[in-house]
Amino acid sequence: MKRTLLPIAALLAAALASPAALAQKKYDQGASDKEILIGHINPYSGPASAYGTIGRSIAAYFKKVNEEGGVNGRQINMISYDDGYSPPKTVEMARKLVEQDKVLLIFQPLGTPPNSAIHKYMNAKKVPQLFVATGATKWNDPKKFPWTMGWQPNYQTEAKIYAAHILKEKPNAKIAVLYQNDDYGKDYLEGFKAGLGAKAKTMIVKEASYEVTDPTVDSQMAQLQTSGADTFFNITTPKFAAQAIRKAWDSGWKPAHYLNNVSGSIGSVLRPAGLDKSVGLISTQYLKDQNDKAWANDPAVVEWTAFMKKYYPDGNLVATENFYGWCVAQTLVQVLKQAGNDLTRANVMKQAASLKNFAPSCMLPGIKLNTSATDFAPIESVQLARFNGTEWVRFGEIMGK
Amino acid sequence: MKKSALIGYAVLLAIACALPFLVSEYRTFQFTLVLVYSIALLGLNILTGYNGQISLGHGAFYAIGAYVAAILMDKAGFPYWATIPLAGAVCLVAGFLFGLPALRLEGLYLALATFALGVSLPQLLKYHHLEGWTGGVQGIVITKPDAPEFLASLGLTLNQDQWLYFFTLAVTLVMFLLAWNLLRGRIGRAMMAIRDNHVAAEAMGVNNAMVKSLTFGVSAMFTGVAGALGAIAIQFVAPDSFNIFLSLTFLIGMVIGGVASISGALYGALFIQFVPNVADEISKAAPWAIFGLFLLGFTYLMPLGIAGAIRMGLARLTRKAHNSQPVENMIRPHSPKEENP
Numbered sequence: 001m002k003r004t005l006l007p008i009a010a011l012l013a014a015a016l017a018s019p020a021a022l023a024q025k026k027y028d029q030g031a032s033d034k035e036i037l038i039g040h041i042n043p044y045s046g047p048a049s050a051y052g053t054i055g056r057s058i059a060a061y062f063k064k065v066n067e068e069g070g071v072n073g074r075q076i077n078m079i080s081y082d083d084g085y086s087p088p089k090t091v092e093m094a095r096k097l098v099e100q101d102k103v104l105l106i107f108q109p110l111g112t113p114p115n116s117a118i119h120k121y122m123n124a125k126k127v128p129q130l131f132v133a134t135g136a137t138k139w140n141d142p143k144k145f146p147w148t149m150g151w152q153p154n155y156q157t158e159a160k161i162y163a164a165h166i167l168k169e170k171p172n173a174k175i176a177v178l179y180q181n182d183d184y185g186k187d188y189l190e191g192f193k194a195g196l197g198a199k200a201k202t203m204i205v206k207e208a209s210y211e212v213t214d215p216t217v218d219s220q221m222a223q224l225q226t227s228g229a230d231t232f233f234n235i236t237t238p239k240f241a242a243q244a245i246r247k248a249w250d251s252g253w254k255p256a257h258y259l260n261n262v263s264g265s266i267g268s269v270l271r272p273a274g275l276d277k278s279v280g281l282i283s284t285q286y287l288k289d290q291n292d293k294a295w296a297n298d299p300a301v302v303e304w305t306a307f308m309k310k311y312y313p314d315g316n317l318v319a320t321e322n323f324y325g326w327c328v329a330q331t332l333v334q335v336l337k338q339a340g341n342d343l344t345r346a347n348v349m350k351q352a353a354s355l356k357n358f359a360p361s362c363m364l365p366g367i368k369l370n371t372s373a374t375d376f377a378p379i380e381s382v383q384l385a386r387f388n389g390t391e392w393v394r395f396g397e398i399m400g401k
Numbered sequence: 402m403k404k405s406a407l408i409g410y411a412v413l414l415a416i417a418c419a420l421p422f423l424v425s426e427y428r429t430f431q432f433t434l435v436l437v438y439s440i441a442l443l444g445l446n447i448l449t450g451y452n453g454q455i456s457l458g459h460g461a462f463y464a465i466g467a468y469v470a471a472i473l474m475d476k477a478g479f480p481y482w483a484t485i486p487l488a489g490a491v492c493l494v495a496g497f498l499f500g501l502p503a504l505r506l507e508g509l510y511l512a513l514a515t516f517a518l519g520v521s522l523p524q525l526l527k528y529h530h531l532e533g534w535t536g537g538v539q540g541i542v543i544t545k546p547d548a549p550e551f552l553a554s555l556g557l558t559l560n561q562d563q564w565l566y567f568f569t570l571a572v573t574l575v576m577f578l579l580a581w582n583l584l585r586g587r588i589g590r591a592m593m594a595i596r597d598n599h600v601a602a603e604a605m606g607v608n609n610a611m612v613k614s615l616t617f618g619v620s621a622m623f624t625g626v627a628g629a630l631g632a633i634a635i636q637f638v639a640p641d642s643f644n645i646f647l648s649l650t651f652l653i654g655m656v657i658g659g660v661a662s663i664s665g666a667l668y669g670a671l672f673i674q675f676v677p678n679v680a681d682e683i684s685k686a687a688p689w690a691i692f693g694l695f696l697l698g699f700t701y702l703m704p705l706g707i708a709g710a711i712r713m714g715l716a717r718l719t720r721k722a723h724n725s726q727p728v729e730n731m732i733r734p735h736s737p738k739e740e741n742p
Binding site for chain 1: 640
């Protein structure tokens with residue numbers, strides 16, 4: 001009796017379960033049984049067009065995913081528009097994507113001003129503005145803006161890690177800070193002070209700021225040097241970073257030198273500054289660097305190189321942007337996988353906010369993406385690295401959350 | 402105004418009023434921007450087309466108008482509609498003051514001076530002593546206005562985009578009427594006389610310095626009003642919104658639409674709003690090359706701008722219809738430049 005009943009019970013259970021499973025298929029505009037339509041905005045032209053290649057590598061990755069069967073049987077179709085890094089154009093393109101092309105979500109819009117321009121609109125329309133390509137801290141505000149989420153480690157997170165390192169290595173350091181006078185520079189400075197805590201007032205002996213419009217930072221560097229500081233936190237964009245590194249060396253100051261990740265590029269910052277003058281710089285990393293010899297035979301880098309050759313053959317193999325695009329696209333695919341058959345906007349945000357120890361192979365070992373309903377900052381850990389004259393050598397543990 | 406022209410304008414207005422009910426919200430938003438740009442282009446046309454002063458920096462006045470509106474709404478709690486005349490007034494003064502020293506500059510030199518204005522303003526907006534007002538690179542976020550309640554009580558429910566479109570349309574009409582009235586009168590004739598021969602104009606008793614500075618002010622006022630409307634439509638201002646390319650876009654729009662033509666401002670606005678999008682859809686790799694092709698095509702095929710081409714086309718049609726009075730139709734009273742192109 002028992003034997004005959006069991007399969008029947010199983011059949012019954014299956015019969016009961018399957019309509020329930022069918023009923024779970026839920027879609028918002030842009031999603032269907034066949035496809036998931038997503039929008040994307042990137043500067044293919046204009047002052048930030050160097051980042052345009054991110055959009056192309058993302059598109060190439062989705063092509064690969066689709067050829068391999070898509071996500072839960074659905075093809076990912078991405079419509080990508082150029083905003084030229086101009087906020088009014090971003091608004092127009094976001095509205096086009098949401099209202100005319102009827103996409104499920106907008107992925108990876110790039111830059112703080114363009115994202116600020118559509119922040120309110122996306123949240124009013126309740127359309128996910130997912131994994132924006134900017135490090136500003138304000139994207140992590142789930143209470144006020146539950147439809148917007150960042151991706152990369154934000155500036156404050158990174159600054160706190162430098163602060164922790166200084167507190168550990170040199171608790172009596174006298175610190176000088178150079179920062180760009182805008183939201184980006186101030187974001188870093190705020191995080192840095194928060195990281196130092198009560199000691200910030202005594203440890204930071206001098207702050208100097210510069211405007212993006214300044215031709216050089218020579219006078220600021222002279223002020224910082226005369227302050228008698230022995231540690232230097234360099235919050236600058238590439239051009240000024242190169243100037244500051246060179247000046248710190250040429251003037252004979254030679255402090256313990258912390259450089260923000262924004263200007264960590266060997267090609268566009270350290271080489272112009274002088275590789276010999278950059279020895280000993282400390283910065284952070286969170287992605288593997290495909291140009292780093294240590295990763296030359298790493299499965300992730302090998303996979304990426306094969307992917308580039310097949311799906312984006314025109315792409316530059318040295319540009320870290322192409323590696324970044326590949327990596328961030330994997331995060332979206334993970335979210336869509338988790339969403340299963342419930343492809344509503346609410347569920348996409350819910351899944352984006354439920355990443356648990358997601359560790360794509362493009363990240364440094366040990367870095368995991370974690371989000372929750374109150375934490376919209378996916379990557380919150382980085383590893384410190386020191387420049388040895390030819391490459392960044394990572395040291396210490398993964399720091400952060 | 403002739404009867405046929407009047408009917409034409411009435412039909413155009415009827416179409417403009419019906420438009421937001423026929424197209425999507427997104428398109429309505431785009432047409433709102435077209436109206437905004439048409440006011441800006443009209444402002445530039447008054448200066449360049451009618452008075453012969455070249456400006457490569459009108460984006461700066463557009464930005465000033467936008468920021469005046471944004472700051473008044475954000476910091477002082479002004480209602481959106483009240484910011485429009487104030488933005489216009491601020492730009493009138495700014496334009497007049499800029500026009501005074503610019504008097505000594507002619508042609509290419511004036512172009513350079515205005516270019517300097519256009520290229521420097523976005524960076525000045527980031528200046529940290531002004532940050533308390535301008536919000537620095539972060540910019541200012543503005544709330545989009547709702548349709549006033551009395552409309553709803555009349556049984557007319559408009560969404561935000563439709564309301565903003567009608568509001569912009571009303572301002573556009575006022576500005577176009579103002580321009581039309583100004584240009585066909587004494588001052589308009591003085592402007593054109595200065596453009597065509599400033600020595601002769603002076604000999605006729607025109608106060609060249611005053612008229613030129615005032616033209617600069619009026620032109621800036623138009624562009625400033627457009628900037629304020631644009632800021633309200635976009636709901637956001639930031640220095641990156643007003644780079645030098647905006648100024649060049651205005652110049653392109655003005656020339657493509659038709660130099661020294663009031664209706665040309667509208668055609669030019671349609672061009673600068675829609676052609677870059679079309680170009681982007683044709684080629685992701687080189688949208689600006691496609692845009693350049695469009696630009697070349699238009700300048701070759703329509704050397705007098707779209708307005709000029711339409712005028713000539715209409716003249717040809719009417720000439721065929723009744724073989725009399727071809728000349729009168731071809732030349733509109735407010736566009737003497739085309740009399741001897």
